[in-house]
Amino acid sequence: MGTSTKPAKGMRDLLPRQMLGRERVIETVKSVYRSFGFEPLETPACERLEVLLGKYGEEGDQLVFKIMHRGEKVERALASGTAAENDVADMALRYDLTVPLARVVAEYQHELPKYFKRYQIQPVWRADRPQKGRFREFYQCDVDVVGSTSLTVEVEVASAVATVLERLGFLDFSIRLNHRKLLFGLIESAGIPATLEGSALVAIDKLDKIGVDGVRKELSGRGVDGLAIDRLVQMLALIEAPQDAMLDRLLDAVVGSDAGRVGVEELRTLVRYAAGTPAGRYFRVDPFLARGLSYYTGPIFEVAVADLAGSLGGGGRYDNLVGMFLGRPIPACGFSLGLERILVVMEERGMLGSNETVADVMVAVWDEASIADSIALAGELRAAGLRVDLFPDLEKVGKQMKYADGRGYPVVAIVGPDERAAGLVTLKTLATGEQRQVPRVDAGKAIVRG
């Protein structure tokens, strides 16, 4: 009594109206991922806390949904009086699907193929503040390839994602493309110490939002000295140019850095490999893309559309993550699409068919004497390949019609006393109001499947 029936903060109930559009999108994602040779995987909602912590950076670790010890262990931890968060928790809800994949690869390394290509569509949880297109529980649709350092992998995962979006009806997205090694190269070349690398990444990422002056403030606020800031800003200013020229200038900027040179060369190769693929049309090299997750080591991507502040998805190469569990490095690269983000945009743009109905025909019930015939008719129509709903209660026919109309059912079938006597079925098409009688054996054929 008085208990709120709202779902928990940042989490949602998905009613049939939403589920129908959602399932269509998921089906598209699955079929495209499969067409690229990816295999399905699922992992548990929870992971051991130490599996998740330390993989996402400081911000990420704070957003991990922790799960308390059960039973006596909590009591003991709390009784100590000085319990820190990690003393009362030993598990957590997964924060993404990439780290669980890395754990699975480490655990089953000998059973998995040389190249493990998996897709995974499951919810993840983040203890974030909800916002437009941002929830505490949301689905990610991941594709990853484990076991190869080749840039063909980047092109494949990006092409899979681009194909999904095209198939859903998106034509105006871009895949921003950058390289962690290039970013390190720029930061190194500017003379920013390695300890401030993370701060510098964040600042660079914000350039298009807060401008050059904003970046300066951000950097000095984080303790980068003025000379280094000048050098970095100077480099960034030079970079704006058409793609090929931009890459040339980037190469000049990082000439003293081995990592930087590798980054630029790999970007060049990626662009060349991607020409003529679904991904190639949407690639846009963007030296300011940073991405917060700390496990990326090579190329990074992010899918952007104009009408959403956040991204529809992101990904990149993470050659050291599996190694954090195994002790020896295993290369990997993948891409993640945010299901809710996609749905938010599709809904706003009216890309989701609105009045989908779940049955082609509803069988009405007339009276107790004919109800068995109604049930049988429903079965016959289903056997004929139709989707059929049977009205459950003996209500007035008008009510039954109204219900069918409200549910969007195109046809109502009736077997009352008259029809039973004549071996007929009455079919009413609700859109036009037309009504006709057909022999019961022909009823299935007479109704067009929607």
Next chain:
RNA sequence: GCGGGCAUAGCUCAGCUGGUUAGAGCGCCUGACUGUGGAUCAGGAGGUCACCGGUUCAAACCCGGUUGCCCGCCCCA
């Protein structure tokens, strides 16, 4: 974690500077109406104005707190 806005019927919202029984549209229910939905008409139900406390003769309206939702920032899908 920081900043801002909102909270009145199932839904979308009115409700003037505090002043009698809190309104509209849509939806819902009943009937006119036939073995039957939509259109029209006639009726009807439905609100502790988010919650708690304060100011006042009087609070949906003013003040404080709580909760929830939304929008920015940070970060992200």
